[in-house]
Amino acid sequence: MEGDRISWDELTCVGYPVSEEATEKLCQDIEKFRKKAGMSEHSVKKEQLINWKILKQSEGQLLATNAYALLTSDYFSFSKTQCAVFKGIDRAVFLDKREFIGPIYTQIEEAVDFVLRNIRLGATIDGLVRKEKYELPPEAIREMIINAHCHRNLLDESCIQVAVYDERLEVTSPGGLYNGLTYPMRRKTPCFSS
Known part of the structure; x- marks a missing residue:
């Protein structure tokens, strides 16, 4: 598909209905996100979704793309995020697990909240002000999960x-590196530079 410049998310999702309710909710949620992110207010309508190739028009009919299905439902069985907290440094013992669809x-959002609930939160006192800080930066956690999707x-x-393990966070995403990139070979001996 990549060689033919075909994007899976732009393909028509055959049989998936385009509902007025789901389309309006998606547009409203995009507007809310823009506002929350401090972006300029911009009204998002069906026409914008067509320009972004989330919806398609064909012979006067509005068609859903795979992206539309991903953004409005749990239509695809693989489109889920499994989260777990493990005791120790391996997957032998579950402390908590959730599946978000x-x-x-x-x-x-739910996966980020899950991680933040399950990592340590410390606090320092500076004069009369208490400052709380997670052991991992929330922005980095959010970026990892967004990139995985x-x-x-x-x-x-x-x-x-x-x-989530005692000493690390792992986010695993199906697939490999972009555009044929490969992982670098690991050296058996450390390399130092002066």
Whole structure:
């Protein structure tokens, strides 16, 4: 598909209905996000979704793309985010696990909230002011989970996994590196430079 410059998310999702209610909710949620992100207020309508290739028009009919299905439902069984907290440094013992489905942007929010509930939050006192700080930066957690969804291989039917261990956070996304890139070879001996 990549060689033919075909994007999976722009393909028509055959049989998936375009409902007025789902389309309006998606437009409103995009507007809310823009406002929350401090972006200029911009009214998002059906025409914008067509310009963004989230919806298609064909012979006077409005058609859903795979992106539309991902942004409005849990239509695809692989479109889910599995989150777990493990005791220790391996996957032997679960302390908590959740599976989030629905539009991918709500999955991202729920997964970030899950991680923040399950990592340590410390506090320092500076004079009379108490400052709380997570052990991992929330912005980095959000970026990891967003990237896992944005850069996943949608032809792979695995799902996004988020694992919280005692000493690390792992986010796993189906697929490989973009455009034929490969992982660098690891050196067996450390390399030092002066």
